[in-house]
Amino acid sequence: MPPPGDRPPSPQVRSRDPVALLEAAQAGDKGALGRLLSLVERGGESARLVGQLTFKPSAGIDHVVGITGAPGAGKSTLTDQLITAASAGTERIGVLAVDPSSPYSGGAILGDRIRMQGHTLDEGVFIRSMATRGHQGGLAQAAPEAIRVLAAAGLRTVLVETVGVGQVEVEVAGAADTTLVVVTPGWGDAIQASKAGLLEVADVFVVNKADRDGADQTARDLENMLDLNPAMGEWRPPVLMTTAVAGAGVDTLWAKVGEHRAYLAASGELQRRREERLVGEMNRLLVHLLERDVRGFAGGQRYETVKADLLAREVDPYQAAMRLLDGAR
Amino acid sequence: MPPPGDRPPSPQVRSRDPVALLEAAQAGDKGALGRLLSLVERGGESARLVGQLTFKPSAGIDHVVGITGAPGAGKSTLTDQLITAASAGTERIGVLAVDPSSPYSGGAILGDRIRMQGHTLDEGVFIRSMATRGHQGGLAQAAPEAIRVLAAAGLRTVLVETVGVGQVEVEVAGAADTTLVVVTPGWGDAIQASKAGLLEVADVFVVNKADRDGADQTARDLENMLDLNPAMGEWRPPVLMTTAVAGAGVDTLWAKVGEHRAYLAASGELQRRREERLVGEMNRLLVHLLERDVRGFAGGQRYETVKADLLAREVDPYQAAMRLLDGAR
16 A cells, blocks of 8 residues: 555545545545544444444554653653654554543643644654543543554554543553553652552553653662562563653664564464453443443433432432332343 | 540441441541441442441531642642641541552552641541542542541541542542642643643642742633633632642631632532532442443353454444344343
């Protein structure tokens, strides 16, 4: 397939037909690819169709790399540098910047992304920001679908960057083949990473802003916490130092990411993780469909009766929920 | 009722019977109160019974105050100071420190709490740390139940502090009558608060560590964001400055918290919010019970067949979930 961006926008880009859009995207049309992702983000019937279309062709993706960590850790700059490092190969890169931002803002706050705009016109790089749309937990569902769209369009490597360390973001980043956890030097930062559940999802730790005081200490703290982790598998997450603004340490980091990819393939872990993620996705969607049923309860006569009993403190919330469930069976 | 701690541990403290434990707790036995909370945290039948016992008597609680914000914002120190400010009245204070910490640590990382230990022996203060136990989303369910236990035991004011700004933590803090959002001076901190969805849940903003550079700018950023909020109600969240380590600004903050409580009562918003929270709790429990059904699917023959089709890429995750759901109806 020709690299994305090789061609001028084709006539297909104006189509709303997912089949035509996917063909155009596979032929290198970035506009068509963007529209497919918009369909996924919006959800509904078109999203379902895009999901079905892209599911099989996406199976050949090479590597999904997640980048997470606390706000202010320099993830955007690091991602920017990783794009450069990754593009030095012949690979085509997709970047998803996932931002579960404030619902009332109506979309992503893109300030952080401005630095990355230099890449948007690069031949082999496609960058897309995804924000919360619709219901809670939506991003955890939409992100893997978006990754499959990029993969089906022929992008072999996808970087997924999240803005913070919320539950959804850890879930999104943890859905990668290789997850980088970025921390900065400072007392307690390693502890904070642990609190946020990042020790469990990290395949590689990055101490960014390593030119600052305390970088060595933070790296030692992380190593100590890893020493104490009883759940450690064969791969012990390495702790690397970078100064992303200067590009220092980034090539070494990217090489380590490649090493992890090789380990995953050789150990059979890559297939195991991907299968586990697919099943997890199915389970999440099942819960989501059941939740839709719950929303269906609201407004019904039985629901209103039980709700009135709850507010009169005749039954507690658990008893109320049990009553509704029993009534529905 | 006598203030908690007035009496030596009673014989009831050794009982596992929720009724006896609640009586002892109401008589001021902190050990019994602690055991009731342990029952709630563990979940299961005893938790349900505690929930039923404490539901009605908890209705008279005066004020639940949530304290949230990014890690490192100084929430623990601020909470410590608020306990002092609140205890200056005649009120009995309960404090829940909610910590959705790493599952493998097996519990809360209590380093932050050491500074608060000075209060644990105060006559009128009861402090309890709650960590993630069992299934995801557990804390969002366990926290309101724990608050009701404290209220049923006669504590009139409860402070709920969360360690970070994850989705669960925002949910927990947002379940208070009055929610304080704590930020620190620094470029972009107001933006980060917005990203984490904190603008929506904040009743009062606190710029802590206000002796640092940039405090005024951070306060201005917050005010500007509030100016842009189209969803603003009658109460515009004030932005206050504190330096918690020195106790500066804390009395003013506590007075403002009381002002918000008075506004809630006068406007009818207090009742509206509490009712909304109860209904939200019922809905969440309903979803939780439905999720339990989903876990029941796993291992069944139909589930294994659909899963095999998914892994063979015959159906995508959504189609697979729909099949399971249709089979269950």
